[in-house]
Amino acid sequence: MNIHEYQAREILDSYGVPVPRAGVASTPEEARQLAIDLGGRVVVKAQVHAGGRGKAGGVKLVEFPDEAAEAAAGMLGANLVTHQTKTGGVPVRKVLVAELTDIADELYVAITMDADARAPMVMASSEGGVEIEEVAANTPEKIVRVAADPLIGLSPYHARDIAMKIGIPTDLVRPATALITNLARVFQEKDASLVEINPLVVTTDGRVMALDAKIAFEDDALFRHSDVQALEDPEQNDELEQKAHDAGLAYVKLDGGRVGCMVNGAGLAMATMDITKTAGAAPANFLDVGGGAAEDKIAEAFEIIVSDNDVEAILVNLFGGILRCDVAARGIVAGAQNSGTQLPLVVAMRGTNAEEGLKILAAAGLNVTTVGDLGEAAIALTKVLAGEGRV
Numbered sequence: 001m002n003i004h005e006y007q008a009r010e011i012l013d014s015y016g017v018p019v020p021r022a023g024v025a026s027t028p029e030e031a032r033q034l035a036i037d038l039g040g041r042v043v044v045k046a047q048v049h050a051g052g053r054g055k056a057g058g059v060k061l062v063e064f065p066d067e068a069a070e071a072a073a074g075m076l077g078a079n080l081v082t083h084q085t086k087t088g089g090v091p092v093r094k095v096l097v098a099e100l101t102d103i104a105d106e107l108y109v110a111i112t113m114d115a116d117a118r119a120p121m122v123m124a125s126s127e128g129g130v131e132i133e134e135v136a137a138n139t140p141e142k143i144v145r146v147a148a149d150p151l152i153g154l155s156p157y158h159a160r161d162i163a164m165k166i167g168i169p170t171d172l173v174r175p176a177t178a179l180i181t182n183l184a185r186v187f188q189e190k191d192a193s194l195v196e197i198n199p200l201v202v203t204t205d206g207r208v209m210a211l212d213a214k215i216a217f218e219d220d221a222l223f224r225h226s227d228v229q230a231l232e233d234p235e236q237n238d239e240l241e242q243k244a245h246d247a248g249l250a251y252v253k254l255d256g257g258r259v260g261c262m263v264n265g266a267g268l269a270m271a272t273m274d275i276t277k278t279a280g281a282a283p284a285n286f287l288d289v290g291g292g293a294a295e296d297k298i299a300e301a302f303e304i305i306v307s308d309n310d311v312e313a314i315l316v317n318l319f320g321g322i323l324r325c326d327v328a329a330r331g332i333v334a335g336a337q338n339s340g341t342q343l344p345l346v347v348a349m350r351g352t353n354a355e356e357g358l359k360i361l362a363a364a365g366l367n368v369t370t371v372g373d374l375g376e377a378a379i380a381l382t383k384v385l386a387g388e389g390r391v
Helices: 005-014 028-037 065-075 132-138 156-165 170-189 219-224 239-246 266-278 295-307 325-339 354-362 374-385
Strands: 022-025 042-046 059-062 095-099 103-114 119-125 143-147 192-203 208-210 214-217 250-253 259-263 285-288 313-320 345-351 368-371
Touching (some): 005 022, 005 095, 005 170, 022 028, 028 042, 028 065, 042 065, 059 065, 065 095, 103 170, 119 156, 119 170, 132 143, 143 156, 214 219, 259 295, 266 374, 285 295, 295 313, 295 325, 313 325, 313 354, 325 345, 325 354, 368 374
Parallel strands (some): 345 368
Antiparallel strands (some): 022 095, 042 059, 103 119, 103 192, 119 143, 192 208, 192 214
């Protein structure tokens, strides 16, 4: 789960991480008043769950309160389109108004999970203010990586070593050490999946502070954090992803794909998406109905897939265990009838009542091709995508 920058900075502030004075506004007049309170010179930042705001006009530096109101008026109520949003962008309902900071140096620090290290990984760099992917591609030697202990967290001496390696001035190493240590506490205590500060700045008056903040949380741990759950902004989510989330389905929209994938199990999902590549296409989504979905849940999942305008064909790969194949088949038929779709389906079913499930699909009058395994599925999907219809 993602949250807005203004929410992230409130969390950081509560953990003792220095942040600039700021406030959040929902109207141009509120932005103007905040600018007055903060001395006039401020930055106005659109609050959306996406990076690249500055390049898309979502960050404005202004010198006077009236300019802050004008900047807010240009953002509020509009959709901001960045390289991280869908084509239509995401709506801006609030703006962050923060005091301008005189910067001496821009740095970078983030914490995320590292599967290889099996631990939280602190990544820091002297190259702040730019996308970390650029640093990794062009000057990877400038990225410092330190794994935090999964049980005791990040040791202060590790934090101090990071601060020194990214060029923190000697007289600011102590506060920088505290800042990095507190970021690690946020990550661990809030069950975050990402805590990122870009840039972390050294100011001309000798302070170290987080100028920007991004925090994402592990969905499976949200039951432990009702305060974090309350920060969710569903309007920022992809419409179909939100619909799936509300239905208790695991669905992720993928870019550039044209094959909808319905599976029951993450392993099957990975194999199914590989098959779409073998067929010369790409998956349009990841949709896992789970192990014991009922017929109505299967129908809803199918309707979500066909609601995606990018989908040209659907690959169903199910293994009947707790989920019986006949139940899944009736759900697919119901979803197809509810949506009125005639999209071609390639279906592989094995396990409990697989034969009965395939008979239900064959009798439903759908544009369906049934296959015995994933090898056959790749061949069938290739022909379907080539416009040859049923095989």
